[in-house]
Amino acid sequence: MSPRFEPAIGRYLHLDLLGRPHRLYVEEAGQGIPLLCLHTAGSDGRQYRGLLNDERITKNYRVIVFDMPWHGKSSPPAGWENEEYRLTSRDYVRMILEISAALELDRPVVMGCSIGGRIVLHLAHEHPEKFRAIVGLESSPKVDPYYDTSWLHRPDVHGGEVSAGIVSGLVAPTAPDEGRWETLWHYMQSGPGVFKGDLYFYMIDGDISDKLDHIDARRCPLYLLTGEYDYSCTTEGTLEVARRTGAQATIMKDLGHFPMSENPEKFIGYLLPVLEEIRTARKANAA
Amino acid sequence: MLDHLAARVNGDANLVRRGKHVTTTFLIAIDNADHLVSVAEGRITAIRPGPFITPNYSFALRASRDSWEKLWSPTPLPGFTDVFALVKKKLLRIEGDLHPFMSNLLYFKGVLAAGKAAA
Numbered sequence: 001m002s003p004r005f006e007p008a009i010g011r012y013l014h015l016d017l018l019g020r021p022h023r024l025y026v027e028e029a030g031q032g033i034p035l036l037c038l039h040t041a042g043s044d045g046r047q048y049r050g051l052l053n054d055e056r057i058t059k060n061y062r063v064i065v066f067d068m069p070w071h072g073k074s075s076p077p078a079g080w081e082n083e084e085y086r087l088t089s090r091d092y093v094r095m096i097l098e099i100s101a102a103l104e105l106d107r108p109v110v111m112g113c114s115i116g117g118r119i120v121l122h123l124a125h126e127h128p129e130k131f132r133a134i135v136g137l138e139s140s141p142k143v144d145p146y147y148d149t150s151w152l153h154r155p156d157v158h159g160g161e162v163s164a165g166i167v168s169g170l171v172a173p174t175a176p177d178e179g180r181w182e183t184l185w186h187y188m189q190s191g192p193g194v195f196k197g198d199l200y201f202y203m204i205d206g207d208i209s210d211k212l213d214h215i216d217a218r219r220c221p222l223y224l225l226t227g228e229y230d231y232s233c234t235t236e237g238t239l240e241v242a243r244r245t246g247a248q249a250t251i252m253k254d255l256g257h258f259p260m261s262e263n264p265e266k267f268i269g270y271l272l273p274v275l276e277e278i279r280t281a282r283k284a285n286a287a
Numbered sequence: 288m289l290d291h292l293a294a295r296v297n298g299d300a301n302l303v304r305r306g307k308h309v310t311t312t313f314l315i316a317i318d319n320a321d322h323l324v325s326v327a328e329g330r331i332t333a334i335r336p337g338p339f340i341t342p343n344y345s346f347a348l349r350a351s352r353d354s355w356e357k358l359w360s361p362t363p364l365p366g367f368t369d370v371f372a373l374v375k376k377k378l379l380r381i382e383g384d385l386h387p388f389m390s391n392l393l394y395f396k397g398v399l400a401a402g403k404a405a406a
């Protein structure tokens with residue numbers, strides 16, 4: 001194989017986030033409509049490398065992926081050693097808005113998976129005017145705990161191994177081995193307690209069941225894409241969101257909880273028509 | 288249902304390597320039929336069918352035959368692809384001292400995957 005660089009550029013962004021100085025790792029590729037991508041709990045932006053490398057997307061979209069604080073190559077804020085990381089709905093919404101503003105994005109499309117697929121529902125509820133469209137991957141109104149998350153952060157259990165073990169079953173059985181194990185590798189590299197801290201939002205604080213009826217997909221187009229094998233964010237949960245918000249929902253065959261990383265090619269086949277519809281609607285509105 | 292489990296696990300060098308720190312006995316219950324599975328350094332050394340008067344094990348995985356068959360189908364249906372999928376549906380219980388299970392979760396998932404029926 002001859003050596004080659006991928007088109008994505010990675011940089012470190014310094015900004016004040018949630019009232020504290022932060023250093024965030026941000027990757028982007030492409031040009032056009034900004035598409036801000038949100039990774040899953042306990043993972044990082046590498047999950048979206050399939051999109052960053054797909055010209056069918058990057059010819060019309062500026063794909064932007066950031067590692068949340070504490071995740072991937074983003075640092076935790078100074079003083080982290082004296083606190084327990086715990087993600088809340090309020091902080092997560094603020095984080096996305098502040099990063100979007102720092103990058104001077106003009107009404108981006110925001111797309112998130114799992115915790116990202118949940119927080120985009122909060123964005124649709126609280127800030128629909130700030131986004132051109134919203135895409136929820138593996139979105140559900142809530143997920144009740146089905147295991148004790150304290151196993152994810154204790155000194156006598158390897159946090160990375162157990163996190164990967166917990167999520168391994170969420171990958172579709174039909175996923176290619178390379179996508180499956182790369183997805184799990186990201187979990188194995190997560191910082192101590194970070195997955196558990198994200199799950200506080202996912203399983204407790206981020207429940208949006210009682211606000212769904214106040215989301216109106218006519219205010220901001222809302223698209224939901226969920227893998228048929230996802231038993232965490234279930235297809236039933238996604239269809240409930242669609243029914244109560246007017247969102248357009250698609251159940252994706254042969255995909256699980258991590259569509260963009262477990263099987264990028266299959267996922268992009270579902271994503272392209274959505275992105276095309278958003279782009280076409282934008283043109284029609286401008287005409 | 289567990290006829291070929293030991294041979295499949297012990298014949299998978301990568302799985303045995305992943306479990307090299309696992310030495311324990313755990314219990315698999317299929318309906319009311321208990322089986323004690325003994326593991327030494329990642330290799331299954333014995334699978335003993337019950338009934339037992341005083342079974343001695345670290346943790347137990349209990350589910351109906353129907354649930355195990357769905358999990359072990361060559362092409363499991365959505366919702367039946369993983370032990371935690373069954374736990375979430377309250378079709379499988381994990382009991383006892385979970386430390387060996389959780390601290391070697393990928394290994395034990397590999398062991399359970401070895402229980403799949405041949406496609």
